[in-house]
Amino acid sequence: QFSDDIMSTEGYRLNHTMFRIRDPKATRHFYEDLLGMRLVNKLDFEWGKFSLYFFAYIPKDIQTPPLDDPNLAEERAKWVFSHHGHFVECTHNWGTESDPNFEGYANGNKEPGKGFGHIAIVVPDVNEAVERLQKEGVKFQKLPQDGRMKGIAFALDPDGYWVEILKDKDSNATTAQ
Numbered sequence: 001q002f003s004d005d006i007m008s009t010e011g012y013r014l015n016h017t018m019f020r021i022r023d024p025k026a027t028r029h030f031y032e033d034l035l036g037m038r039l040v041n042k043l044d045f046e047w048g049k050f051s052l053y054f055f056a057y058i059p060k061d062i063q064t065p066p067l068d069d070p071n072l073a074e075e076r077a078k079w080v081f082s083h084h085g086h087f088v089e090c091t092h093n094w095g096t097e098s099d100p101n102f103e104g105y106a107n108g109n110k111e112p113g114k115g116f117g118h119i120a121i122v123v124p125d126v127n128e129a130v131e132r133l134q135k136e137g138v139k140f141q142k143l144p145q146d147g148r149m150k151g152i153a154f155a156l157d158p159d160g161y162w163v164e165i166l167k168d169k170d171s172n173a174t175t176a177q
Contacts, residue, residue: 013084014086015080015081015086015087016054016080016086016087016088016089017086017087017088017089017119018089018090018091019088019089019090019091019105019157019159019161020090020091020092020093020105020159021053021090021091021092021096021105021158021159022092022096022097022102022104022105022158022159023092023096023097023158024051024053024090024092024097025097026158027053027090027092027157027158027159028053029158030138030157030158031055031088031090031157032055034132034133034136034138035121035163036057037055037056037057037088038055038056038057038058038064039053039054039055039067040054040055040056040058040064040067040076040079040080040087041053041054041067041076041077041079041080042054042067043073043077049093049094049095050091050092050093050094051091051092051094052089052090052091052092053089053090053091053092054080054087054088054089054090055087055088055089055090056083056085056086056087056088057085057121058083058085064076064079065079088119104159104160105159105160107159107160107161107162108161109141109162117162118154118161118162118163118164119161119162119163119164120163120164120165120166121163121164121165121166122166122167122168122169123165123166123167123168124167124168125167126144126151126152126153126165126166126167127144129153129165130143130144130153130155130165133155138155138156139155139156140153140154140155140156141154141155141156141162142154151167152164152165152166152167153165
């Protein structure tokens with residue numbers, strides 16, 4: 001039975017989605033350089049031998065605490081967890097990038113580990129975004145003209161996670177029909 005007391009969840013919001021990644025350099029290139037997100041926080045945990053990277057679409061005129069100042073780590077964390085946006089958190093377990101026996105993580109779209117599907121971004125023009133990403137060597141699970149759902153694409157990030165590319169409904173650009 002669902003509660004009628006919506007006040008009990010007032011102030012709740014989605015903050016981030018976490019992926020495990022093999023190679024932070026490849027991941028940063030994909031999310032920053034190719035998708036245009038900003039890396040707004042990076043946390044290293046020596047005791048656990050892992051790092052967290054937080055990416056988001058943040059307007060250029062919004063100032064975030066600088067990443068290169070270790071004295072601002074607490075301020076960066078506070079900014080990320082109080083910001084009213086959605087972040088992609090990428091967890092890197094140290095050593096996976098150079099381990100020849102590492103087989104990767106389950107992307108959620110095939111066995112074993114089927115369950116999670118994808119994240120999605122909106123762009124002004126799906127075809128233009130796909131063409132740009134293809135020129136950069138990005139692989140795709142689905143192109144805009146393929147299948148029954150025309151006009152959307154699924155790019156694969158360096159770890160095989162699916163990134164759906166949708167037309168921004170506020171944009172006047174066209175997509176494949």
